[in-house]
Amino acid sequence: MKMLSSVLCVFALAVLLAGCTSSQPSAQPTAVPTAVVQSTATPVPTGAPSGGVKEFTIEASEFKFTPSTISVNQGDSVRINFTNAGLYPHSFSIDEFGVSGSILAPNGSEVIEFIASRAGSFTFYCAVPSHRERGMNGTLIVS
């Protein structure tokens, strides 16, 4: 019994030493931090808002918008200071972004805000009957 236990003891000691010495070259501790850095760095750029704020002043008159083309980047918050500089009521609408401005009396103004969430070329127009057909439309370019 005594001899067996001492053999076991030596054997266990040898295993411990062998295990200790073989695990000392530490490749794992250096590999783990780099993996953690990568996994925490990845969500930050994707979660951060990418767009800025683009502000425009658009005037409506008979029967046009000035300017008639505006360009923004996808993801931008768009703010339009819309003024009716004409003699008839006018409004500002963009169907694709759910923008439906008030029909403004002459000299009326309104701030219109939306997020240009998708890219493409979109028509803005005056929703007063027949005005769109008479030329009251323009283009929003989101790129």
Ligand SMILES: [Cu+2]
């Ligand atoms: Cu109009």
